[in-house]
Amino acid sequence: MSFDMPREWVLNPESEYRFELDPGTSLAIKLIHGQAEIFGAELLDGKNYIFYEECKAAVYTWRGCTLEVTGQPSVEYISEETPMSAYSNLHIAFEAMRVKALLHTRITTYPDTATAQDIADDSDGPSDAPRILILGPECSGKTTVTKLLLNYATRAGQGWSPMLVNVDPSEGGPMLPGAISVTPISFPIYTSTPAHCLGSAETTAPTHIPSNSLLPLGYWYGHAQTKRNPLLLDRLIRNLGENIWDRWDTDTQGKASGLIVDTPSSFAASSGSSNDHRNSLIKACVDAFRINVILVVGHEKLNVEMQRTYGNNISVVKIPKSGGVVELDALYRSRIHKYQMHSYMYGERITLPKGLAQPTSTSANSILIAGEPYSDFTLSPSSTIVPFGDLSIWRIGEETMAPTSALPIGATRVVSEMQPLLVDPSQSGSGLYNSLLAIIAPPNPDESERYDEEILDLHIVGFIVISSIDIPNKRMTVLAPSQASLVGKTAIVGSFEWQE
Numbered sequence: 001m002s003f004d005m006p007r008e009w010v011l012n013p014e015s016e017y018r019f020e021l022d023p024g025t026s027l028a029i030k031l032i033h034g035q036a037e038i039f040g041a042e043l044l045d046g047k048n049y050i051f052y053e054e055c056k057a058a059v060y061t062w063r064g065c066t067l068e069v070t071g072q073p074s075v076e077y078i079s080e081e082t083p084m085s086a087y088s089n090l091h092i093a094f095e096a097m098r099v100k101a102l103l104h105t106r107i108t109t110y111p112d113t114a115t116a117q118d119i120a121d122d123s124d125g126p127s128d129a130p131r132i133l134i135l136g137p138e139c140s141g142k143t144t145v146t147k148l149l150l151n152y153a154t155r156a157g158q159g160w161s162p163m164l165v166n167v168d169p170s171e172g173g174p175m176l177p178g179a180i181s182v183t184p185i186s187f188p189i190y191t192s193t194p195a196h197c198l199g200s201a202e203t204t205a206p207t208h209i210p211s212n213s214l215l216p217l218g219y220w221y222g223h224a225q226t227k228r229n230p231l232l233l234d235r236l237i238r239n240l241g242e243n244i245w246d247r248w249d250t251d252t253q254g255k256a257s258g259l260i261v262d263t264p265s266s267f268a269a270s271s272g273s274s275n276d277h278r279n280s281l282i283k284a285c286v287d288a289f290r291i292n293v294i295l296v297v298g299h300e301k302l303n304v305e306m307q308r309t310y311g312n313n314i315s316v317v318k319i320p321k322s323g324g325v326v327e328l329d330a331l332y333r334s335r336i337h338k339y340q341m342h343s344y345m346y347g348e349r350i351t352l353p354k355g356l357a358q359p360t361s362t363s364a365n366s367i368l369i370a371g372e373p374y375s376d377f378t379l380s381p382s383s384t385i386v387p388f389g390d391l392s393i394w395r396i397g398e399e400t401m402a403p404t405s406a407l408p409i410g411a412t413r414v415v416s417e418m419q420p421l422l423v424d425p426s427q428s429g430s431g432l433y434n435s436l437l438a439i440i441a442p443p444n445p446d447e448s449e450r451y452d453e454e455i456l457d458l459h460i461v462g463f464i465v466i467s468s469i470d471i472p473n474k475r476m477t478v479l480a481p482s483q484a485s486l487v488g489k490t491a492i493v494g495s496f497e498w499q500e
């Protein structure tokens with residue numbers, strides 16, 4: 001049988017079709033009959049959903065369905081054993097919490113409008129929105145559970161917009177790796193590529209704004225590993241929390257929708273010295289987001305530990321890991337970082353599976369990429385030469401290039417983890433060549449309001465890459481998604497490198 005030809009898969013109720021793609025291949029899945037969803041986002045029938053860039057995922061059906069699959073996955077099979085009923089029970093419990101939280105806010109804000117039934121419903125037990133922290137080891141399915149629960153909330157038809165909080169800097173959520181962010185989610189996140197496994201942010205390029213792009217608020221941590229600068233990560237997590245609570249002051253529906261925090265696997269690793277930093281980062285999340293539910297994905301020891309530490313005030317629930325979750329190695333993750341950065345600059349270059357008829361102006365609507373009709377998703381970044389002085393570049397809490405031997409005899413270098421250090425591009429070891437930088441919001445225009453570490457608390461407005469440095473002429477080549485001027489902007493460098 002040729003894999004170029006469309007093939008049919010018939011799924012029984014409560015089963016899923018799982019697939020894994022190799023580099024350079026793509027897959028189209030069309031729902032022919034019945035009902036199906038991909039990590040909680042419902043498939044429309046008759047549309048070809050495209051998957052690419054080594055995507056690994058599953059299409060699940062509650063009531064049974066027939067799928068038409070075009071393309072050549074490296075792995076594909078049907079599984080009848082899934083944890084979906086446990087996950088959907090959780091969703092039902094969270095939905096009840098949202099409804100009660102909204103009712104409680106309505107009664108306390110507008111007591112005159114409350115009916116006797118409202119008051120009776122409000123009187124039985126606590127009424128707080130679900131604010132959920134998801135913990136689990138590497139490749140346990142944390143991001144997938146986060147996405148599934150968010151998607152179910154948006155499908156409930158109640159106008160919920162739960163906050164997706166991503167504190168996993170190695171993944172970057174809807175932004176780029178190195179960022180942590182918060183994003184209100186009001187429509188389902190469709191899976192198509194691991195480069196945007198939690199949806200994609202609106203690009204800063206003005207030419208292309210898909211209707212499903214997200215508007216995250218993010219801070220730049222700059223590294224993949226949480227242990228590299230836990231104090232900085234702690235502070236950025238607390239910044240995210242403050243932003244959420246400020247916004248919820250005036251958004252009762254959003255507040256009742258709650259939030260879901262996707263965490264890095266290092267939060268679940270308990271080995272020696274890493275224990276302290278991960279405990280303090282978990283605590284930072286619990287405090288900043290006022291967590292009231294901790295979900296532990298398939299890890300008995302961590303579950304017991306969380307029960308002991310937080311069980312008195314927080315519901316700690318162990319949930320099963322899906323057998324479909326794929327083990328991802330370091331090389332795969334590095335390729336995903338490359339896809340993410342390239343997609344930010346160049347948009348998406350998608351090769352459709354061979355057996356799929358090429359889209360015409362009339363058929364493009366029946367081909368969906370991440371839930372959006374197929375169109376030209378490519379972007380044209382600008383590559384410009386800018387004088388060193390146009391941009392002020394900082395590095396947080398790490399030594400710049402001057403070697404220790406350059407210090408006065410007997411002096412030791414003391415750099416606090418939170419200290420912003422100005423980077424001089426004219427120094428040959430500046431570490432800027434080929435690096436990814438976040439451009440951050442301008443500092444407070446009122447000089448009297450400024451403080452030393454202010455740049456730690458400024459959110460990300462975009463990203464650039466320094467693709468070459470010309471020290472003799474004091475200028476550098478900057479790759480950016482748009483041609484907006486960089487004069488006077490502030491950027492922070494981390495440890496992510498641009499890969500061609």
Ligand SMILES: Nc1ncnc2c1ncn2[C@@H]1O[C@H](COP(=O)(O)OP(=O)(O)OP(=O)(O)O)[C@@H](O)[C@H]1O
Nearest residue numbers: 018056057058138139140141142143144324325326
């Ligand atoms: N049921 C499933 N069938 C097929 N693939 C799946 C399934 N569930 C998850 N996956 C895939 O497995 C991979 C790992 O899942 P996920 O990213 O959710 O795990 P994680 O615990 O968040 O990983 P990390 O180690 O990065 O923290 C992803 O590519 C995801 O799409």
